[in-house]
Amino acid sequence: MFATSVLYMRLCLFVSNLSTDFLLTSRTMKVVTLCVLAFALADIAAGDLPSPDRSYKILVLIPVAFKSHRNVFLPLVESLADRGHKIVMLVSLPPVFKHPNVTEINFEVPIPHINFFVEGKFLGSLPAVGEKLPKMARDLYQLPSVKMLYEKRKEFDLIIVDHMFNEVGYPFLHEVPFITIATPGMDYRQSAFLGNVLNPSYAPHLLHSFPLPLSLWQRIKNTFMHIYLAIFWRSWAVVPLIQKEISAQFPDLPPLLDIERNQSLTLMNTHFTITTPVPLLPSQVEVGAMHCRPGEPLPQDLESWLTGAGSTGVIYFSLGSVLRGEIPPEYLQFFLEAFQRLPQRVLWKYEGQLQGAYDNVRISSWFPQQDILAHHNVKVFISHGGLLSLQESIFHEKPLLVLPIFGDQPRNGMVVENSNIGRVLVWEELTADRIVDALNDIINNPMYKENVARMSASLRDQPTTPQERAVFWTEYVIRHRGAPQLRCPAAQLSWVEFLMLDVMGLLLLALLLLLFLIRRLLRAVSDVLFSDHSKKKTA
Numbered sequence: 001m002f003a004t005s006v007l008y009m010r011l012c013l014f015v016s017n018l019s020t021d022f023l024l025t026s027r028t029m030k031v032v033t034l035c036v037l038a039f040a041l042a043d044i045a046a047g048d049l050p051s052p053d054r055s056y057k058i059l060v061l062i063p064v065a066f067k068s069h070r071n072v073f074l075p076l077v078e079s080l081a082d083r084g085h086k087i088v089m090l091v092s093l094p095p096v097f098k099h100p101n102v103t104e105i106n107f108e109v110p111i112p113h114i115n116f117f118v119e120g121k122f123l124g125s126l127p128a129v130g131e132k133l134p135k136m137a138r139d140l141y142q143l144p145s146v147k148m149l150y151e152k153r154k155e156f157d158l159i160i161v162d163h164m165f166n167e168v169g170y171p172f173l174h175e176v177p178f179i180t181i182a183t184p185g186m187d188y189r190q191s192a193f194l195g196n197v198l199n200p201s202y203a204p205h206l207l208h209s210f211p212l213p214l215s216l217w218q219r220i221k222n223t224f225m226h227i228y229l230a231i232f233w234r235s236w237a238v239v240p241l242i243q244k245e246i247s248a249q250f251p252d253l254p255p256l257l258d259i260e261r262n263q264s265l266t267l268m269n270t271h272f273t274i275t276t277p278v279p280l281l282p283s284q285v286e287v288g289a290m291h292c293r294p295g296e297p298l299p300q301d302l303e304s305w306l307t308g309a310g311s312t313g314v315i316y317f318s319l320g321s322v323l324r325g326e327i328p329p330e331y332l333q334f335f336l337e338a339f340q341r342l343p344q345r346v347l348w349k350y351e352g353q354l355q356g357a358y359d360n361v362r363i364s365s366w367f368p369q370q371d372i373l374a375h376h377n378v379k380v381f382i383s384h385g386g387l388l389s390l391q392e393s394i395f396h397e398k399p400l401l402v403l404p405i406f407g408d409q410p411r412n413g414m415v416v417e418n419s420n421i422g423r424v425l426v427w428e429e430l431t432a433d434r435i436v437d438a439l440n441d442i443i444n445n446p447m448y449k450e451n452v453a454r455m456s457a458s459l460r461d462q463p464t465t466p467q468e469r470a471v472f473w474t475e476y477v478i479r480h481r482g483a484p485q486l487r488c489p490a491a492q493l494s495w496v497e498f499l500m501l502d503v504m505g506l507l508l509l510a511l512l513l514l515l516f517l518i519r520r521l522l523r524a525v526s527d528v529l530f531s532d533h534s535k536k537k538t539a
């Protein structure tokens with residue numbers, strides 16, 4: 001790490017000397033510097049950490065795996081496997097690893113299908129996922145592969161679990177050290193039970209992000225959502241139903257939410273550059289954009305297609321992995337019409353059949369997204385605003401047009417809007433004109449590009465890579481047997497104790513008692529002083 005930094009500084013010095021000597025333009029200078037920096041970041045993925053003392057056995061548990069959630073785990077799993085640890089992954093998606101140190105146990109549990117294009121979709125996704133989980137809790141432990149793994153769970157040095165939607169996996173965690181990966185970044189509910197209760201006067205909840213500072217009405221709404229979402233998921237609509245299924249199968253197990261509190265650490269898929277900076281505990285480690293890497297060369301035909309667009313550039317369009325291109329036809333028409341009117345070429349990731357696309361549009365069910373975003377000719381990224389796409393777009397300095405669909409995507413859209421790195425359009429108000437106007441604005445107004453470049457520079461400016469930190473803290477928890485020294489004592493307190501309601505209640509009582517005594521005393525004194533007078537009066 002140090003050696004790489006020194007090398008990097010020397011290269012920078014060399015480059016800056018070059019630039020004065022040979023009058024390189026500042027633009028070239030910037031490109032060269034960024035290339036060197038990108039190289040340095042890639043080079044130090046986890047390579048400069050001291051070798052581990054032995055090979056650890058680690059279980060990665062994602063029984064309820066959306067593709068994008070699983071993808072947050074991949075760079076960490078790969079680094080750990082490269083360091084000689086043996087990884088077993090339990091995941092409800094087809095395998096992706098060909099690494100000799102990674103074993104994937106994949107099982108078929110249908111990912112809950114979500115109907116995105118319904119009214120009131122803002123909260124719609126959470127109940128939609130939550131509804132499917134109790135059945136999953138009933139079925140999961142009947143699968144032979146899961147059962148066998150469950151019997152052997154204490155052989156693992158550590159379990160890594162997705163903190164979101166995966167309560168059905170918590171029986172694995174009892175009496176085994178475990179850490180979580182917070183795939184949506186800061187989740188204030190998780191933060192609270194780790195002992196760090198965030199203040200809704202400024203900390204956004206999971207599904208929303210207002211421009212700061214919050215107005216009175218926004219603070220009321222934010223406070224309500226902080227409380228409502230936590231109660232809805234944890235105490236009302238979802239976890240109690242999962243708990244019932246789990247208790248029927250594991251009668252001796254402590255409550256799932258008590259097991260959850262035992263986590264040693266959480267790796268949060270966030271960085272303060274992108275989201276609101278908030279106070280963090282030592283057990284909350286930011287590893288956002290862990291999967292971001294410099295672009296690699298594109299396949300020849302794609303490269304020449306992108307370069308062939310000339311200086312007008314290319315628009316890249318992808319709505320992520322959960323939504324498999326199932327856009328209603330009227331919206332498809334808006335996009336086709338808009339792309340026909342624009343001079344740019346368009347790369348469109350779309351899984352279905354598309355009639356009526358013009359020559360400037362190239363469609364495929366898959367593109368090497370990061371390599372495309374890294375390409376200098378790509379001018380704008382049309383995205384659903386998934387967190388990983390947002391991080392990649394910022395990392396590769398591309399402004400965005402966001403069309404949020406569900407979950408945290410409206411929040412991510414607000415981040416884009418608030419920081420002026422792009423624009424947001426709402427599906428219900430979509431027209432071809434609006435798409436054309438927004439894209440023209442983003443492509444022709446240099447402000448967006450400048451802002452996203454500034455954000456990118458801040459995101460990349462870190463003393464260690466996110467991957468390196470993730471590996472370090474994972475091994476740290478194993479080395480220190482669950483690392484109880486990381487736990488904040490606030491996590492042990494009840495709400496009454498945490499808010500000091502008992503202390504204030506007692507003080508209030510003492511104050512009342514004091515007032516009462518003073519009153520009695522005053523009355524006694526006045527009785528003595530004015531006793532003659534009052535006697536006369538009563539007589």
Ligand SMILES: *[C@@H]1O[C@H](CO)[C@@H](O)[C@H](O)[C@H]1NC(C)=O
Nearest residue numbers: 055081082083084085100101
């Ligand atoms: C797998 O782990 C072993 C040690 O357990 C290590 O020697 C080997 O290099 C690892 N394999 C790869 C491809 O990293």
Ligand SMILES: *[C@@H]1O[C@H](CO)[C@@H](O)[C@H](O)[C@H]1NC(C)=O
Nearest residue numbers: 173174175176254258259262
């Ligand atoms: C928490 O972890 C400790 C140490 O492994 C264990 O003794 C305790 O039973 C765990 N509590 C729960 C609720 O899992």
